[in-house]
Amino acid sequence: MRQIVHTSIGGSAVRVHLSNLYGSGSVVIGNVYVALRDSGPSTVASSTRTVTFGGQQSVTLPAGASIASDPVPFDVPPLADLAVSVYLPGATSPQPTGHDGSLQDVYVASGNLGADPSFTGFTTNPAGQAYYFLTNVDVQNPQATGTVVAFGASITDGSASSSNANRRWPNDLAVRLSDAGMVVGVLNEGISGNNFFTDGAGQAGLNRFDRDALAQPGVKWIIVSDDAVNNLNTDTPSSAQDLIGAFQQLIARAHGVNVKVVCSTLTPFRGTQYWTAAIETSREAINTFVLSSSSGCDAVLDQARAVSDPADPASFLPAFNSGDNLHPNDAGMQAIANALDLNSLK
Incomplete structure (x- = not known):
């Protein structure tokens, strides 16, 4: 499999993380290579590097196991x-x-072709656009001031943004940081369908927060984004009190390990199947909490204000609506990224 990862910061080395967390049996990794992509599945031949694990090219991952590779010297460009x-x-x-x-093509071919720049005989997305076993690519840069983790659900994941274009709002944020000369790594830990309380689309947000956010290399900031939207936009909505409690719990857990939290207001979703006036009241109560001086949040990303229609704050501004009244389009993703005060990541 040849999988494409878009960087945020550049650096001098990479480290690859593989996971068999949900596997029912062991998986053998024969070898792993990293290279700069040229186009499609093709790579720049001179850039190909072998990835090792404890000095070995092959590694076996038992069910439930994860592993990080040895650092690989590699001239990594930003973005x-x-x-x-x-x-x-x-x-x-x-x-x-x-x-x-x-939202990123994956390429699959028969044979041991990792070092082949052309990836001969490939097929594209045989089981849809997805990542397999690959969970992280760390970039080492001694000038980096830290990592910001975007933690959330489908809006963070980039659903409804353009495929193969890196137009998710965390990608857009990485561009803003780069343009501002800030060397801050951006990690996207969004899972479509995720919510705070229920396992299903990945583990529940409260259950996966320590692993997917607090345990990330170099983490200094976490943006708690849109999980709560999925706890509201359902036929069994959670109460505002319970969701505010979830925010408070995550803030306390992060502060306990000296990580700052940027809390996001919840974007509107009038026009979806489950929206009601009562659910809207809950969304407004949560947003009031996030924006209050007593929330405990270290900063706020006001996503709701960024994409809402000023004449109808319960709805998307039409120019930012992907068409499903729930997810922003590319312009809406950019508006969310633009709404973060970069000083909160200094």
């Missing part, structure tokens, strides 16, 4: 595409650990 090629010499679990709806 660029890296190709990570993973060779699987044997069968894998019928439902491998992965991330559906990645």
